[in-house]
Amino acid sequence: MSVSMKLVIGGTVLALVTGYVAYLGASSSWQYYLTVDECAAHTGQFIGRRVRVSGRVAAGSLHIREGRSQAAFVLQGQESNLPVECPGPLPDNLAEEMDVVVEGTLDRADFLQGRKILTRCASKYESGQSTPSSKPVSKTEGRS
Helix, strand or coil: CCHHHHHHHHHHHHHHHHHHHHHHHHHCCCCCCEEHHHHHHCHHHCECCEEEEEEEECCCCCEECHHHCEEEEEEECCCCEEEEEEECCCCCCCCCCCEEEEEEEEEECCEEEEEEEEECCHHHCCCCCCCHHHCCCCCCCCCC
């Protein structure tokens, strides 16, 4: 076998292995997150897998350990709820009735062991009111 043939075979094998590893890494994160209701509806396929679940921290359910080293709460969807436990570090603005995305592992059909909590800042998504000072002024305005 010639040297050039060995290089072609080696390059092909390397490309296939790299492609396969990239596929494995990407396949678990193709969908950014599930809602609590989607997770509850398809629990069987997510148990033991890494998931990101979006929902609202239910009122009265947030318990943060001293030193912000751990949080436990109920993630609320439209029709379903999911208990969550997540070790720190915790976001500074984590609060009840806040929309969050929790990344972790679904241990059982009814429990998410979180690794990371991402909070959403609602004020970023609210539309602003136009004020008179922010209105663009044309060059001809105010002239008579």
